[in-house]
Amino acid sequence: MPRRIVIIGAHAAAVDAAVAARKTDRTAEITLLTTEKHAGYSRCGLPFVLGGHIPRFKDLIVFPQTFYKMMKLNLLYKTTATNIDTEAKTVEIQDKTEKRKLPYDSLIIATGAFPFVPPIKGREKHGVHVVRTIEDGQKIDKAIKDGAKSAVVIGGGLIGLEVAIALVERGLKTTVVELIPQVLPAMLDTDMAKLVHEMLEQKGLRIIVGKGVDEILGEEKVTGVSVGGEQISTDLVVVATGVKANTELAKKAGIATGFRGAIKANARMETNVPGVYAVGDCAESINLVTGRPALVQLGTVAVRHGKVAGINAAGGYALFSGVLGSGVTKFFDMEIGATGLNEFFAKRNGIATVTGALSSKTKADYYPGALPIRVKLVVEKESQRIIGGQIVGSEEVTQRINALSFAIQMHMTVRELAKADTAYAPPLSETWEPMVLAAEIALRKLR
Amino acid sequence: MVKVDGHEIVEGLHYSKEFFWVRIENGKAKMGVTDYAQKQLREIVFAELPSTGGIITQNEPFGSVESVKAVSDLIAPLSGTIEQVNEEVTSKPELLNEDPYGNGWLLVVAPSNLDAELKTLMDFNASVEWHKSLLK
Numbered sequence: 001m002p003r004r005i006v007i008i009g010a011h012a013a014a015v016d017a018a019v020a021a022r023k024t025d026r027t028a029e030i031t032l033l034t035t036e037k038h039a040g041y042s043r044c045g046l047p048f049v050l051g052g053h054i055p056r057f058k059d060l061i062v063f064p065q066t067f068y069k070m071m072k073l074n075l076l077y078k079t080t081a082t083n084i085d086t087e088a089k090t091v092e093i094q095d096k097t098e099k100r101k102l103p104y105d106s107l108i109i110a111t112g113a114f115p116f117v118p119p120i121k122g123r124e125k126h127g128v129h130v131v132r133t134i135e136d137g138q139k140i141d142k143a144i145k146d147g148a149k150s151a152v153v154i155g156g157g158l159i160g161l162e163v164a165i166a167l168v169e170r171g172l173k174t175t176v177v178e179l180i181p182q183v184l185p186a187m188l189d190t191d192m193a194k195l196v197h198e199m200l201e202q203k204g205l206r207i208i209v210g211k212g213v214d215e216i217l218g219e220e221k222v223t224g225v226s227v228g229g230e231q232i233s234t235d236l237v238v239v240a241t242g243v244k245a246n247t248e249l250a251k252k253a254g255i256a257t258g259f260r261g262a263i264k265a266n267a268r269m270e271t272n273v274p275g276v277y278a279v280g281d282c283a284e285s286i287n288l289v290t291g292r293p294a295l296v297q298l299g300t301v302a303v304r305h306g307k308v309a310g311i312n313a314a315g316g317y318a319l320f321s322g323v324l325g326s327g328v329t330k331f332f333d334m335e336i337g338a339t340g341l342n343e344f345f346a347k348r349n350g351i352a353t354v355t356g357a358l359s360s361k362t363k364a365d366y367y368p369g370a371l372p373i374r375v376k377l378v379v380e381k382e383s384q385r386i387i388g389g390q391i392v393g394s395e396e397v398t399q400r401i402n403a404l405s406f407a408i409q410m411h412m413t414v415r416e417l418a419k420a421d422t423a424y425a426p427p428l429s430e431t432w433e434p435m436v437l438a439a440e441i442a443l444r445k446l447r
Numbered sequence: 448m449v450k451v452d453g454h455e456i457v458e459g460l461h462y463s464k465e466f467f468w469v470r471i472e473n474g475k476a477k478m479g480v481t482d483y484a485q486k487q488l489r490e491i492v493f494a495e496l497p498s499t500g501g502i503i504t505q506n507e508p509f510g511s512v513e514s515v516k517a518v519s520d521l522i523a524p525l526s527g528t529i530e531q532v533n534e535e536v537t538s539k540p541e542l543l544n545e546d547p548y549g550n551g552w553l554l555v556v557a558p559s560n561l562d563a564e565l566k567t568l569m570d571f572n573a574s575v576e577w578h579k580s581l582l583k
Binding site for chain 1: 483484511513516518519520581
C-alpha cells in the first residue's frame with residue numbers, strides 16, 4: 001500500500017514539504033488541506049500588491065492548480081482539520097458538505113500563525129484590519145478604493161512598516177504607532193533603526209514610538225485612535241503587532257509546545273509524537289548562535305522546515321540546521337537587512353559583545369551614482385566570532401546579509417573577516433569592502 | 448504557433464491533458480512535454496527515460512522529469528513500442544526548457560493503437576482552448 005502523507009496547511013512550508021515528499025517517494029498519496037480558498041501563495045508579497053508594485057493579488061500565487069496535478073498532490077480547499085488522533089493515525093476534516101477522517105502514515109502540521117491583535121478598546125470596530133491572507137489584503141485595498149484618505153498602522157515592525165509604506169504610496173496620510181521606543185525592534189539596534197526612522201519621516205510617514213494606542217475611536221466605524229492623550233483621526237486602522245503560532249489543534253492532540261507557544265520539533269522537524277512533523281510559522285527552531293529555541297516566522301525558514309519534514313515524512317533522512325533569523329526588506333529606496341543577533345538580543349542571552357560599524361558607498365566614492373550603505377557587525381567578545389550583522393543602504397544589501405549569514409554559520413572570527421579577500425571595480429563597489437572595514441573597527445575594540 | 452499567456456502551442460500536433468505533444472510522421476509518433484509543462488516545472492535538472500524496445504501504454508507513466516521545485520511523471524499520450532529515445536536529454540535536461548517542441552523531444556514510438564487513441568487527444572484548436580481554461 002502506498003505511504004499516506006497528510007499535510008495540514010497549503011502555503012510556503014506545506015507545499016515545499018509536499019514537493020520534497022513527492023521527490024522522495026514517487027508513489028505516496030499526499031494530501032494537503034487549507035481553510036482558505038487560495039493556496040500556495042506568498043503572504044510576503046501582500047504589502048507590495050497594496051503598494052502597487054505587483055499588479056494583482058492573484059500574481060502572488062506561486063503554485064497554480066495545475067502544479068498540484070502534475071505533482072499528483074491532492075489539495076483540499078476550504079477544508080478545516082478539526083481533530084488529530086495520533087493513536088488511530090487519522091485527521092478529522094470538515095469541508096462545506098461533510099466531516100470525515102483521513103488516515104495517515106506521516107502527518108505534517110503546517111497550521112501557520114494568526115495575527116495577534118492586542119486587547120485595545122475598540123478593536124472590533126469596522127475599519128480595523130490585519131494583514132495575513134489575500135482576503136485581508138483585498139479588504140484594505142477596497143477601503144482605499146472606497147476613498148480612505150488616512151490610516152494608522154499599529155506596530156512598527158517589518159510588516160507594519162511595509163504596509164504603512166504601501167499606504168503612503170497609495171496617497172494615504174499614514175501614522176505608525178510602535179510601543180517600543182524604536183522602529184524594527186526585533187531586527188535592528190537603536191542606532192541602525194534611527195537611520196530608517198529618519199528616512200521614513202522624510203518620505204512623509206508619521207512615526208510615534210514608545211507609545212501605545214489607548215483606544216480605537218468611532219461608533220461602529222473607525223474614526224480615529226487615541227495615542228498618549230492625542231487623538232489622531234483616521235479612516236482605517238491596520239494592526240500589525242506580530243503573529244502567534246496556531247497550535248490549538250496540535251495541543252489538543254497532545255503534541256508538545258515550547259518557545260512562545262510554538263510546536264516543539266527536533267532536528268528532523270518531528271514532534272514528540274513519532275511520525276508527526278511540524279513546520280513553518282507554528283514550529284520552533286534552534287538559534288544557531290545561542291543554541292536555544294527560537295521562533296522565526298519567516299518564509300525562508302518555512303520552506304527550509306518544509307523540505308526537511310517532507311523528506312523525513314516520505315521515509316528519507318534530512319536534518320534542519322537551525323536559524324539565524326536572516327531577513328531583508330525594502331522601504332521606498334532603502335534596503336534593510338539583518339542576520340544573527342543584534343546587541344539587544346545578545347545581551348538578553350548573556351553574551352558580551354563588541355561592535356564595529358561603518359558608513360561607506362556602494363560604488364567607488366568618485367563614481368557617479370555611488371550610494372550610501374552602513375554595515376554593523378556584532379562580535380562575541382569571548383570567541384571573537386561574528387554573531388550578528390545589520391545593514392542599511394540604498395542597494396547591495398541582501399547579498400551582504402547572506403555573506404554575513406554564511407560567515408556566522410561557518411563560525412568565522414572577526415579577525416578572519418578583517419583579512420578577507422573581496423572583489424572590486426569602481427562601478428560596482430568600493431576598494432575596501434565595508435564588511436571588512438567594520439570587522440577592523442570591531443577588532444580594534446578587542447585589542 | 449500561438450501563445451496563450453506566453454505559453455506556446457504549435458499547429459499540427461496532438462496534445463494530451465497530461466501535458467504531452469505528439470507529432471505523427473510516417474506512421475510513427477514523436478512525443479515530448481509541452482511548453483506549458485516545462486514552464487510549470489521551471490529549470491529541469493533530471494530526466495529519467497525508458498530504453499528503446501520498451502512498451503509504453505497510454506495514460507501510464509513511463510519516466511519522470513525533475514526540476515528544482517517539482518517532479519512529474521511522464522504519462523504516455525499513446526501506446527506503442529519505443530523506437531528512439533532522445534539520449535541527449537538525459538545528459539542535457541535543459542533542452543526540455545529551451546526547445547520543448549524541437550530538440551527537447553523525448554521518444555519516437557511505433558504506435559499500436561493509433562487511430563483509436565488519437566481520437567482521445569486534443570487537436571491544435573482544442574489545445575488552445577484548454578490552455579486558456581488552465582490559465583484563466
